[in-house]
Amino acid sequence: MKAYLILEDGHIFEGESFGAQREVISEFVFNTSMTGYVEVLTDPSYAGQSVVMTYPLIGNYGVALEDQESAHPFVEGFVVNELSRLASNFRMNMSLNDYMIENNIPGIQGVDTRAITKIIRNKGCMNGMITTKNYKIDDVIDRIKSYKISGVVERCTCDEPYKLGTPGGYKVALYDFGAKRNIGRELAKRGCDVTVVPANTPAKYVLEGNFDGVMLSNGPGDPSECTGIINELKELIASGIPIFAICLGHQLTALAHGFETEKMVYGHHGANHPVKDLYTNRVYISTQNHNFMIKEDSIDPEVAKVWFRNVNDGSIEGMEYLHENIRTVQFHPEACAGPLDTNYLFDTFIDMMGGKKHA
Template sequence: MKAYLILEDGHVFEGEHFGGHKEVISEFVFNTSMTGYLEVLTDPSYAGQSVVMTYPLIGNYGVCLEDQESNQPFVEGFVVSELARLGSHFRKNMDLETYLKQHDIIGIQGVDTRFLTKLIRSKGCMNGLITTHHYDDISDVLKRIQNYQVKGVVNQTTCQQPYVLGQGQYKVALYDFGAKQNIARELVKRNCEVTVYPARTPAQTILEGHFDGIMLSNGPGDPSECQDIIENIKILSQSGIPIFAICLGHQLMSLAHGFQTEKMVYGHHGANHPVKDLNTNRVYISTQNHNYVVRKESIDESLAKMWFQNVNDGTLEGIEYLQEPIKTVQFHPEACAGPLDTANLFDQFIEMMGGKQNA
């Protein structure tokens, strides 16, 4: 069956349909990862977006459900150059198309993903539509596409009730703004008992829990939408409890301190982004997935300092706060899939909590 991808600038791509059948409008981003397509599909940070994979063959090792980063995929649509119909791996539970059909995620293959990626790089992230319906006149469709906005996605991806993972010496409260499961896994294997909380849990609830540390997770959407969450973070940042924040959590902590965020042209999405630790001048390869960034010019140097910087474009990748036990990073140290270069940042968080306990 034919499928069509229509972008808000009027470009129309024809390809072959796979996966679910629903017509979907979303924001389009590209991901440069060579592996980890299941982790991309199940990363809640992609809520409201469709993903264009730049690697030419996707699905070649099938789907292993154990590798999911959440219990369901959150991407709206999936665009690949070529779909591998039969995944070959001893751990696989099913092929990729079967998985997408089960979750009604529409896909299109046979598209020139190289041209599409260059288009997004030059014009920025664009809205688009994936459909199996052929429109003779796309003028009305373009209006619908252009009017689409990614809204309310934190509410769509956060958990509904608190739950506890693991047992250990350190009690950690993990705010779920659309958390990848490997954040909790990395904490659990470091002797932590992790209590996961919905995104809009009042700060007082956390303070009454007498936690050794607080983790702010990744998540989707525009951080400036989350004003009530930012107010909670303001309270927690003044509590003296060690806090480590990732991706959206990093942006929300910045906003809580009066810094500014802005939307990037096409964002960072992939498992090969170099970041530099400005304390050591050492460069690490990181996994990233974000469309928004903290403006480094907005940082109040009496409150915080830059910690990591992107080697490619110079954007801010991490902040150390000077008056509070808080560290935040824009990239994903839990990196599933991707390099584990920065997994030691979880060890630093454990050290922050240990210092507090022994004081």
């Protein structure tokens, strides 16, 4: 069946439908990963967005359900140049096409993903529609342009606290703003007693729970909309508890300190972004998925300094807070779908909690 991708700037791409045959309007971003499409589909940071994969052949190793980074996919739609006709992998449970049908995700293949990526790079992330109907552009353009991502953290967070790891290690409260599963796994692997808590959990719950540290997870959407969460973070920060933050958590921590964030032109989405540690001058390859960043001119140099910087565009990738036991990174150190370069940052968080080991 024919399918169409209609972008809000008027571009129309004709291809072939796969996955669920339904219509969807969302924001479109591109991802430069060569592998890890299961992890991309199930990364909650993509809530409200459709993903264009720049690597030309997708689906060749099928879907292994144990690779999911959440209980179900969060992307709105999926755009590929070529869907592999065969999937071969001893770990696979089903084909990518069947997985998308099962999870009601529409896809389009056979389109020029290079051209789509160049449009997004030049004009920025934009809204679009995947549909099997042959619309006239004037009939749908206002509907496409009016789409807005909102309330996505509430869609992604857990409903109630739950435990990971084993008792007796450092007690960590992991705020779930849309946390990828491997964040909890990496903490548990290091012997932590992890309690995953919903995004709107009051600071009082953590401060009265005798926790040794707090980790703030990745997540979707505009961080400045999370005003209630930011107010609770201010209370946690004032308490002096060690805090390590990832992605959305990194941005929310900055906002809680009075700094500002802004939307990037096309964001960072992929598993091959170089970041430089400004203390050691070492460069690491990182996984990233975000459309917002901290505004550098809003940072008070008496409060915080830049820890990591993106090698490609110079944007801020990490912060150290000078008078608090707080460090944050914009990228995803949990290494799913890879690479493993910055996985050591979980050990950094353990060191931050050192001397406060739970009895």
